[in-house]
Amino acid sequence: MRTTKLLAAAGTLGLALSATPALAVNGHYVGGIEGTKGPSLPPEGLYYRGYLVQYEIDSIQDDDSNDVPLDNEGSVTAFANRFIYVTDKKFLGADYGMETIIIAQRNDFDFEALGADQTESGISTVFLGPVILGWHGKQWDSVFAAGHWFDTGDFEAGNPASDGKGFGTTMLTLGGTWYFDEARDWSFSALSRYEIKTEQDDTDVTPGDSWIVEWALGKVLNNGVEVALAGYDGWQLESDSGPQTTNAKVEQHAIGAEVTFPVKAIGAQLSGAVYTEYANKNRPEGNLFRLHLTKAF
Template sequence: MRTTKLLAAAGTLGLALSATPAFAVNGHYVAGIEGTKGPSLPPEGLYYRGYLVQYEIDSIQSDAGDIDDADGSVTAFANRFIYVTDKKFLGADYGMEAIVIAQDNDFDFARSSDSGIGDVFLGPLILGWHGQQWDTVFAAGHWFDTGDYDSTNPAAVGKGFGTTMLTLGGTWYFDEARDWSFSALSRYEIKTEQEDTERTPGDSWTVEWALGKVLNNGVEVALAGYDGWQLESDSGPNTTNAKMEQHAIGAEVTFPVKPLGAQLSGAVYTEYANKNRPEGNLFRLHLTKRF
């Protein structure tokens, strides 16, 4: 009875868990994974960044608030490769990137699960500008519909549609020593029509932010959060005017791993005031290594 109620509510609100990853607003990008200084492009070189993300679903939210409690989880390990070239364009450092994600979805409330390689992202354009006390980034790329998608399985790792993602963000350093910083990184997502359902998710905009302080021992601590809005209603058969929102606040710690010549960052977020989508808690680790 409870499962039937939750699934019916999800359909009524246009949550479409089969159409969107549970921990993104309504597209592909998962807010909160970059955190402090996310808009600051690193120096020339080849970088690997591995992300471990755990999202625990506590409830499903409507415009008015809780529909019901809902148990579920998403575990993802994302592999991101970034190459910053020695080339300049419009005064900016030029780079490119690729992301491949292994994902495990377990939606107890929907009695469905799936695991495998999700949709792949290719970003042929990253531009990074740098000043004495600021960094700015612009990027463009596309999430390709490469993961396995099943319209009858709410937990399918593939989303069944592609997403063009545009990125704009900046980091401001309050002092010349760059000990204090505030960063904001935004992603605008434009989706294609979903296979089988003929539905097209509406455009969305996500911002993740962090206020950070570097301590004397090199460890950086930050107050962090993310906010996301679906700007347009979904279009196509069996859609509604419901739009999704996602909000979270949390904390992040970043410290150097000197024996590996790497950097490790961890963050925890608690979501609040979500609309027409799941709500829960997100835990993230990422390790960055330059080659």
């Protein structure tokens, strides 16, 4: 029974992980990297945001959110460079902006259940977002955005540590921030991403659409530091299609805390967060640590 369960899980997870970067649900976007007030577009100007993400994998979860047998550990280290330009133009009453993201990533996996002990690194993906629309009210902000993840990394079917995914992803964004008081000290934000994938190179598999939601309940303290309860949740909404695919779908859930504070010496803002994942399905599970620095020019 143990051997049968292991072989079944390995077969399902082998297909899932060959199409799934360990950080994301089953696409390119990584939940938990934005956090507090993620849907609030900044004022007109040019901005740089650098993200440092460390994901420590403790186990691989099956379709019932149980640990797959044997030792399955690993880590992902990613550094993303994001440039945002908010113009002085308006569209549908919203501020109009655009963005690009370039990600370098290192994957180090030792998955005994899959017979995979591999390390790969390189430029994994490039995102171009020609449309960002941000609306602002007295006690609210909202955002809509659209763009595409181009898979620029190397992909090898059957190697879950590949820094490339072998497919591209069109991403649609919708979210909002609500401020509970006029001083905007208390806020709740939710930022959702809908991902639509292309067919994967070499396998002819098309990963199913997915939906990711990041949320945060934040409080600005008297010294300007903001603390928040934060989390992210992701669901694969459709099964993969193509040769040798199954009905298995990926889920990812996490809860954590975030602290954001100004770095006045350089006119920047630094944010750090830590998340613990739970109840994942058909994917790795672990802890995610994230730092991001935002600088306006």
